[in-house]
Every structure is written in C-alpha cells, then in structure tokens.
Amino acid sequence: MQNYLTPNFSFAPMIPERALGSRVWDTEGREYIDLSGGIAVNALGHCHPDLVAALAEQSQKLWHISNIYTTQPAQELAKKLVENTFADKVFFCNSGAEANEAALKLARKYGRDHFGEHKTEIISCLNSFHGRTLFTVSVGGQPKYSKDYAPLPSDITHVPFNDIAALEAAVSDKTCAVIIEPIQGESGILPATQEYLQAARRLCDEHGALLILDEVQTGMGHTGKLFAYEHYGVTPDILSSAKALGCGFPIGAIMTTDKIAPTFGPGTHGSTFGGNPMACAVGSRAFDIINAPETLAHVEQQGQKLQTALRELGVKTGVFKEVRGMGLLLGCVLADKYAGKASEITAAALKHGLMVLVAGANVVRFAPSLLLNDEDMAEGLKRFEAALNEWLA
C-alpha cells in the first residue's frame, strides 16, 4: 500500500480498521488482543459505549467555540480534576508535549516573576521523555530526540534518575523547576524510588523551585491510583496529564495550585483547541469511570495477575529477567542475552495476534485497558507465549 505520510514512523505491516474493548480487527479481518492500549491512551478500551454516547451527545451540541468563551464540559472536567487531586486550577491543551510545554513555561515565568531573571534553570532526568516539541525534547533526557534540532533552548541540566546525591548537587537557587516522571515510561517503565521523589520535593522547597510531575503516561488510573503521585505521598506543584485523559480523544492538561496559577495571567499562554468541548465531554465521562473505586481496584487486581503471569513466562522462557511497573503499566525487562531485541518481540507478538509495545530497546511494555477482563488477558498471554516460543526457535 502506498504511504502518503512522512517517513518518521515505521508503521506495522497491518492496518487496524475497527476495535471494541481489548480487541482490534485489521482491514483483512484478522483479530488482535490489544494489550498496548494505544500507548497508554485507550484506558477504557476501544469504543467504550459511554464514551461513544458522550461524544455523540456533545457532537450535536457544540464542537468548538474558541477560548474567548469557556464551556460547560471544560468547567465540568476541570472541577473533577480539582476535586480529586492536589490542584486548584487546570489549563487544557491537546497533548502531552503541549502539557509539559505549558508546565515548563509556567515554571520559568513563575521563577522570573517571584525571584528574578536568574531563576531559569530546569533540571530533568537522563532517559526521561517529555514530548516532541523543541522545548520538551530539550528537557527530555534522550539526546537522540533533540540533537538534530539544535540550537536548543538553554539552561537545562540533566541528572541521573533516582540518584539523590546528583539531584542535591544540581538543584540551586537558579533552579526554577525539577521535572520527573514518577515512572519513566518511554525509556523502560522504571519507577522512581520513594526517597527520590521525597528528596526532589524537599530540594524544590529549599530552593524555591517548582516540582513538575509528568504523569502523561502514569496518570488516569494506570498505576491503580488516579495519579501515581498518590502512591508516593509526594505532592507536585504542577502535574501534566494527557494520553488516557481523553481515552483516545486528544486532550492534555496541566494542574496546579492557587499559588502558581495566577502566573498564567490573561494573554500569557494559550491554545486554539485547548478545552475543546468534544474532548472535555469525553474526558469528563471517562474520568467518572476511571476514578470509580471499583475501576481502580480492578486495575490493582488485574495488574497483579498480569505481573505474576508475565513473571512466570519470564522464568519459563528465560526471555525476561525482571517485570516492573505498577498496576496495568508494566515492563518486561529482557534477559542480558536478548538485550536490544524488544522490537523483534513486539513484531513476533503482532504476527500472533497480540499488540504490545516496546519501552526502549530492552523492555516489552504492557499498557492495556484498565477494564481488561480475565478472558482477554488469558488469550493475550497465550498468544504472547506462542510468539515468544516461535521467536526463540
């Protein structure tokens, strides 16, 4: 088939056509179990009837009106986010990169407004991923994503992840923000330690810097709590969300406190589509389902089952040396012998009717629907085992 798109993506050799729950069918009618969740986006599976209804209903009322006006769906979703998190105010945008871009701009401006022109340094972790805009690839700790686009925004320092001493040495009165993923997602589903996030919080407080938690991947129920920071008992100043926030309808957000929000005064930042009524109507309905105690308990329970099964499979096949992550955001770390081959395994899985992801070259990632049932999990695992065995043969 002719590809009319720029070649920055390496598309899989099939074309998905329709999907329901955790199952996807391609244009040839082949069925797949989806344990990748559209890269941690389809948190309620595909075409959840309540989300289809919310979208259909809103599509008859109002699609877009611009940020000259606010709308009921935007206020409704923001209210739910505020009432269920540390935050007092929400800014809506359309993606994770845009959310982090807003978070970083807010932190720079807050530092400048309250401390002066010297307070501009942003500290970020090596191997982190924060999006693909120029600012966010520069803050992200993977030079492969930024080096071709120099000159890059400046005054950004990278430190090794989970290294408290390195963070202590780096944070100073020049620092305006420290940005951390509670679980490094794209680079391998690697959780921050409790001590690390606590140290980051303390250092930010000591130096008047803001702690930004990038929960674009970890947020909206994937770890078994609404946001991963709740597991750590460490409260950020700014939190970024996207991916599962719209469960497949594009939306991003930052959440912050009443202390910081006024920095974004009229005209300081904006977005044409941010707060779009369609996106917010879907997000608002999705929020209620994800935030229900029974959904979060289901994530915890299914996550345990999946983790145990993957660990057993790792032992049985010798392909994995570790399974890590939280809830239904899990990574299987390849044994040294198979290092660098994660994409071979996801390709083999696809041939066996299973969608899974890589997270870096050494980790196979699972980010399925939070509503994943036993039957789909068992079938997915069966296909995964068959794929691994064929790949090993």
Ligand SMILES: *Cc1c(COP(=O)(O)O)cnc(C)c1O
């Ligand atoms: C996916 C991701 C982003 C980027 O989100 P986009 O919607 O692709 O811009 C940023 N941060 C983290 C942690 C992510 O996983």
